[in-house]
Amino acid sequence: MNKWIFQGNPTRFNVDAYLLDNDVITWSMRQQHLANYIEIGDDVFIWRSDGNEKGSSGIVARAQVISLPQDYINSEESAQYWYEDVTEVYLAVRLKVLEVEVENMLKRTNLLQHEILQHLPILKIRQNTNYLLTADLGAALVKEWEEAVEKSETQAHLQVKESNTGIVLSIPASSTIHLIECYHIHAFPSPRSYNYSNLVTFRKKGGAMRELYTVIGTFVMDVRHGVVNETIERFPTDVQVRIRQYVEERARDFGFEKPEFQFWVLCFEQSLQHEPQAVKTYNGHVYFTYKDLISGEPYVKISSNQTTNTKADYIHDFEQEMNELKVTPIEETEKEQIVKSRIGQSSFKKALLSFEKKCKLCGVSEEAFLIASHIKPWSISNHHERLDVDNGLLLCPNHNQLFDKGFISFLNNGQIVVSDSIDDNTRQFMHIQVTMKIKLTDRQKVYMQWHLENIFR
Ligand SMILES: [Zn+2]
Structure with a gap:
């Protein structure tokens, strides 16, 4: 992997904001003879030149090459960082920003005194955009940069702790x-x-x-x-x-x-x-x-x-609970009971509630009544299926009973199918109509197909 320095001029565009706002950035490759040396994964240190503030130049960020050099034209998004109109097509690479250190940047004045880094080519020839570093310089720069990052992390801890409200x-x-x-x-x-x-x-x-x-x-x-x-x-x-x-x-x-x-x-x-x-x-x-x-x-x-309150969090909490059960040495049947009794208030239900807040069929929306049911029953699901939110369906107690026992199921398009074994009275009493239709995700459809073939009677 090669190590590079890419330079940006803060009088031409807002270098700091560009780095701080974006995870992925585009940098021009003006030294076209070096383009052949660019490899994906190369380390790039971003050098912000003096601009109007003398003595302010140095390395402010570390990034990683994620594309080979290609022709680019400024997008509207990137144009907002420019102080001038750049409309021509230019050769550039895409970079993933790893760290930005505007506070603890590696200043030119300090680098000039460094035993090895004083030989950085950018300290001698100042007008280029792209500098390819020798292995020695690259290694020394990585070390120096990592120390700066560590220093700023330490400062961050101290600040949090000293404030006492951390x-x-x-x-x-x-x-x-x-x-x-x-x-x-x-x-x-x-x-x-x-x-x-x-x-x-x-x-x-x-x-x-x-x-x-x-x-x-x-x-x-x-x-x-x-x-x-x-x-x-x-x-x-x-x-x-x-x-x-x-x-x-x-x-x-x-x-x-x-x-x-x-x-x-x-x-x-x-x-x-x-x-x-x-x-x-x-x-x-x-x-x-x-x-x-x-x-x-x-x-x-x-x-x-x-x-x-995000889905990701609820799902994670649920998985955490389930994993605790997984490592607890108890009998499967007992486990199932624990899970079932927990389902009423577990984060599995919360996860489902974050998608929809009412019974899929009738719209009952009182959270306390809603039941988070597994489409493919917990007892015969594998570990993944037990944790999979797409294997869940939020239903009111009545509809949950009917679904659990196989009196109703759903076709691929969400259309309800009602078992012949429940009579008209029960249908009416349980509020079931053959025109009912629900929305299913693609992954729910897979579980539902299983329910239709194995549980529906
Ligand atoms: Zn219902």
Whole structure:
């Protein structure tokens, strides 16, 4: 992999805003003779030139090449960052922005004093856009940059803590907590929308919190075939080792419920005295103040209910509950009972409620009455099917009974089919009409087909 410096001129376009606003950016390839050396995955450091402010130049971001050089024309979106009209077609590459460090940028004045980096070509020839670095310079620059990023992360922790009103994200993790404490890695199905706080703690069963961490790195990885080398190679070797061991052990003992996982690289900050517990227990993630958590009090108040009401969160909470059952050594039948009794108020229901808030058939909307039923029954579903929200149907008690026992089912187009074994009276009493039709997702249709063939009578 090659290492590059790409330069941008803040008098021509708003370099900082462009980097801060966008995950993917386009950068011109003016030194066309270098285009052949661009490879996908190359490291690119973004150099913001002086512009009108003398002495302000230096490296402000790190990015990664995600396309080979191609002809581009400015889109409307990118044009808003330009102070001039750029209408011509130009050769450019697409970059994924990894880190932006406007505060702790690598300043030109400091680089000039660096033993190795003083030889960076951009310090001598200042007008180019693209600079290809030698291996030595590239390695030294990566090291220097990583130190700057680490420094700014440390500053961020200190700020949060010093303010004493810092918010700590608390995540229930009873079944994986030993992995978290052992490897200082946390992973959860992606996407999931925590309101981000870089102070985080994990709750054991019962709600006790033992250790406080900061999040020092994040990435998303497809874990189906184990660790993806390219995804973690930007981390120091010791972190890479921890990630590998975490993935291996979790895959063996616990499993990954989804292909895509968000990973957090954690840094241990401190132990919590008396292992505080929340005054009120709650299954999902909650927030405490840093001040309360370190107060030494055995019970602490949940400081904020910034729980994000998204489907992803509910589904995750449900999966978490189910996985806890999975690792608890109890009989299958007993498990089924626990699941069934929980379904009434579980996050599986909440997940379904986030799609639709009433009985699919009659529109009863009182949440307390609605039942989250599995289309393919829980008892004969595999692990994935048990957790799959598409295998769920929200119905009122009457319609749930009819559906569960196979008196009604649905065709692929959502049209109801009613068993001959219920008479007209019952149909009327149960509010069933042959014209009823519901909406099914493509994946629900698969489960429904199974119901039609196996449960419908
Ligand atoms: Zn109903």
